[in-house]
Structures are given as structure tokens and as C-alpha cells.
Amino acid sequence: MKNFKKKKGFTFVEIIISIAIVAILIAVAIPAYKAIKTSAERTAHNANVDQISSVALLYFTDFPKEDKVTSDELFSQGYLKSKVTVPSSIPAGTGNTAKIYTVTRDDQGVITVSPDKVEAKKKSETGTGN
Template identity: 35%
Template sequence: MQKQSKKGFTLVEIMIVVVIIGLLAAMAIPAFQKVRAASQKSAITNNLRQLASAADQYFLEYGIETITSAKLADADVGYLKAFKAVATESYPTDIESGTDIEATDVPTAVSADNTLTIDF
């Protein structure tokens, strides 16, 4: 009578593979979160710069000191294409010439105080 060999993995081999996958995930997840936070910060900063640039253009053309971001994003005005929030942040509704523009409710991973500001 011939002995049949069973092909397959033992419990120990499967547990070792699970541990290795867990270790790889433990190293990869924090790195992914850092890249995600950097990407969000870059996108929010870019949105703030677009808002500042559009407001500056409008101020120079019309000689006024205050504008709403909704008016800048109006299709008829055409200074700013509507941009979407990257995460949970919100942008100012009124923009004054010479004041900083600040995004609030920014994720904590992006900014410790939940704000991101650019000079205007």
C-alpha cells in the first residue's frame, strides 16, 4: 500500500504568513497617511492661492476692497473655477484686500491647529 502525501500548508506556515503581512501593513499604513496628509496640505494651499489670485485680479480690475468667494466662482464673472474641498476644510466667504486668507476645519494630520493660512 502506498502512502499518499497531502499537499497543503501547515498551521504554522499560515500563521507566519499572517504575521509577515501584519508587519508589512504596520509599516505601510503610517507612511501612506503621511503621504495623504502632505497631498491634502498641498491641495488646500493650492486652492487658497487660486482664491487669492482670483480676488487680486478682481480687486485690480474693479478697484474695490472686498469680494465674496461665491462671486469669484460665479460662471458669469469667470475669475475662478469652482473648486471642491479636499477634506473637511472650509474657505472664507468674504475676502478683503490685504488680509490673510485662511482655510478652517483642516484635518489635524494636515495642520495641528486645524487652519491653513496664506499671506494675501
């Protein structure tokens, strides 16, 4: 008969419980991460729209006969320091599958950026508010 001494290590039940705890933590963290990422993308998009609108005003001053320009063209001509694309969580404007910003100027000189600014979700929409 062998003399069984205490063996050091984890039992199968302890390992399963540890895995379950980690799985629960991950299940809670992923939706929070997605919400934070979406919020950051919306903020970046709104800042992009403001920047592109300002830069387009300079562009249309330099090229008064033009009435449409894209963010890629503004970058290639030096009006933007870096290439700007629409974040993935922002719906693209109509016919805009390349995820670039399009700027138009109407007859009255009003500049419109597409896709336009988006509003941040209210707390009640995310289910965390009242």
C-alpha cells in the first residue's frame, strides 16, 4: 500500500471554477470595450468633420470654380497633414463605399461634409441610464 502524501497543485474543479470566473469577466468587459470604442470613434469623426470643413473653406477660396472635393484630394494637395477616413462605426453617406469624406459647396457658399456629424448616444439608449 502506498502512502499518499499531499500533492501540490490544482484540482480539476478549481481549474474549472477559475475558467468560469475568467469567462464571466470577459463577457462583462467586451460590451464595455465596444461601447468605449464606438464613443471614441464618434468623437474622432466629429472632430474630422470640423477639421475638413475648415480646410475645405481654404480649398474653395483657392479654387472658386470647384464645388466638390474629397478628403483624399485635400490630403494629396497638402490641405490635410494626414489621410482622414470615416471610422468604421459611422455609417457612410449615400454612395460612399470608400469611407472617405466628401465636401460640397452649394450656390450660396454653404459647405456640407458627408457623412455629417453624429450625436453621441445618450445614457438611456445604452441601457445604463434612467
